[in-house]
Amino acid sequence: MDTSAEARMAAYYAARAGEYERIYRKPARQAELRVLEAWLAEAFTGCRGLEVACGTGWWTPHAAMRAREWLATDLSPETLDVARTKPLPACVRFQVADAYALHTLAPRTFDAAFAGCWWSHVPRARLAGWVAALHDRLEPGARVVVVDNRWVEGDSTPIARVDAAGNGYQRRTLDDGSVHEVVKNYPTFDDARALLGPRAHAVRWAEHPHYWVLDYRLA
DSSP, X not given: OOHXXXXXXXXXXXXXXXXXXXXXXXXXXXXXXHHHHHHHHHHTTTOEEEEESOTTOXXXXXXXXXXXXXEEEESOHHHHHHHTTSOOOTTEEEEEOOTTXXXXXXXXXXXXXXXESOGGGSOHHHHHHHHHHHHHTEEEEEEEEEEEEOOOTTTSOOOOEEOTTSOEEEEEEOTTSOEEEEEOOOOOHHXXXXXXXXXXXXXXXXXXXXXXXXXXXXX
């Protein structure tokens, strides 16, 4: 996936900001989402958390509910504008930041990190570098949680093509009729575990009907 394709994907999410959360209103996902939302609140109790690619902030109020501090970041001002309209815990702050340039947050570090529905959009060749950059912003003992989509036959948008590097792409249509190609990968636990590096320990993986959860600590 070249940089122009990444720029197109960023433009797509900016254009989709007002439509994005429809995906979370699907009836079949409601019970599952309530379980995940409650679990996230417990997972980050008392933390100083960094949220990467928060988008419209669907997960932010839940993950930050009992946090001490929470910095939610995204590349798109349009999606952050939506996120700011939500009822939010007082600890939440927003910042425009590129998920591939987390070094710009230095010298600040955090004792927790969260990414919701971001991992699947990272090209395979960039995942290890992104994980390493995230870990550079985290303190020893930090907790990391990633939530993302599972492939569900009949519910997930079909993969339109796969490139030479093994990245899948979906074709998505917005309300204005524009069609956009978006990278979308569905990792296994073995795929994810292989990328975490030597600092990761107490690694856990859970699969729900529509989402998977990766949860671990850093040495």
